[in-house]
Amino acid sequence: MPKVEFEKATNTAILGEESLVFHCHHYNCTLQKAVQDGVGEGAAALLSSAAIGPAFRQLEAFVREGAKRTEILALADQTFGEVGFGRLEFSGMTRAGGDVTLRSSHYAMGWSSLFGESKTPVCHFAVGFVTAAVAVAFELTPASIHVEETACFACGASDDCRLRVEVRS
Amino acid sequence: MIDHDGIVDAVSSLSLVGNEEGLIPAFGLYLTRHYAGYYNKVSFSYLHQAEKMGPEATALARAALTESGHVCAFNTFGGIMLSQEWEAVVAPMIETREDWIRGMVAVVNAFGWGVWQVDALEGGKELRVTVKNSYESTGYLDEYPVRSSEGGVCFLASASVAGLMNLLYHGDITKRPPLSRAYYRETFAGKGRFVAEEVRCRSKGDAACEFVATREA
Numbered sequence: 403m404p405k406v407e408f409e410k411a412t413n414t415a416i417l418g419e420e421s422l423v424f425h426c427h428h429y430n431c432t433l434q435k436a437v438q439d440g441v442g443e444g445a446a447a448l449l450s451s452a453a454i455g456p457a458f459r460q461l462e463a464f465v466r467e468g469a470k471r472t473e474i475l476a477l478a479d480q481t482f483g484e485v486g487f488g489r490l491e492f493s494g495m496t497r498a499g500g501d502v503t504l505r506s507s508h509y510a511m512g513w514s515s516l517f518g519e520s521k522t523p524v525c526h527f528a529v530g531f532v533t534a535a536v537a538v539a540f541e542l543t544p545a546s547i548h549v550e551e552t553a554c555f556a557c558g559a560s561d562d563c564r565l566r567v568e569v570r571s
Numbered sequence: 572m573i574d575h576d577g578i579v580d581a582v583s584s585l586s587l588v589g590n591e592e593g594l595i596p597a598f599g600l601y602l603t604r605h606y607a608g609y610y611n612k613v614s615f616s617y618l619h620q621a622e623k624m625g626p627e628a629t630a631l632a633r634a635a636l637t638e639s640g641h642v643c644a645f646n647t648f649g650g651i652m653l654s655q656e657w658e659a660v661v662a663p664m665i666e667t668r669e670d671w672i673r674g675m676v677a678v679v680n681a682f683g684w685g686v687w688q689v690d691a692l693e694g695g696k697e698l699r700v701t702v703k704n705s706y707e708s709t710g711y712l713d714e715y716p717v718r719s720s721e722g723g724v725c726f727l728a729s730a731s732v733a734g735l736m737n738l739l740y741h742g743d744i745t746k747r748p749p750l751s752r753a754y755y756r757e758t759f760a761g762k763g764r765f766v767a768e769e770v771r772c773r774s775k776g777d778a779a780c781e782f783v784a785t786r787e788a
Contacts, residue, residue: 408583413681423684425643441617511594
């Protein structure tokens, strides 16, 4: 598992060529709510697509650093968990798609604790991250991948969040 | 006397990584080590959409992004200042109320937010902070041309500078209050609160970003 490197001269933290910053669930969820309230209908797409670029670049950097593409989904889960977003189970994922279980979702748990139950799924960051992970693992373009959160803890799903991945030709 | 480098080293060496559940509980919060690029894409897409809609929408977006930063400052800075780690590492160095701010700025310098420096601090009146490489301005310049419109883009940093003053000179974090919603309103929304202005921003061609927090008129 690649480790976060802290560059003291610039006070920046880097993992897989991407700059990382510490933030808590209050900021993450409040910023997301501000964007949802301000942007309206297009907010979910904005929030999920914003995750694709940095996640895709980071996971491709892991490949350049020696990771095999067959290891990428496991590495994606480890990375996602190490930086605090929960755990991703990609078991059964193929280049045609599949289902992902998101356990202990940072955004869903944070949202529930701050704002109560949501009418719509809130794990937009995870949707973008999973899109990037599947794209890198199977050498697909992110645009060919559609990910939808079908159950979200923040909406009252009893335990885990679930995401469905479809690959479109 | 605040040992800035000692605090940065101590905080950087904390094992702030996900547990078996993939969560980072610390300082009474759930932390993440998020992509700077994610925040920037989200914030600036929202800002630019609002700017296309006109001044009223722009003002609303800027206020919402700043408010998110105030919430961050209250909970993150407040949580850290009330933590055992603060008691162990920073508190022994504190001699004055101003040292709380200098200590917290040292902690911030382990967050990956860039190089923060207190330029001037007049207790209860004014705080000036320069950030040489704020992640917000860096992200902006990576994606967009230098701005010609009014206002900087470092909403989180600006709100955080105001937040430091509000926690110390409008509220009083030294009394270890519970970080409740009521205390947030009292500290960040009450009359006489501090607000910050980004008087220089790299997104506008300045060499560094500079923030000044004063009491709201």
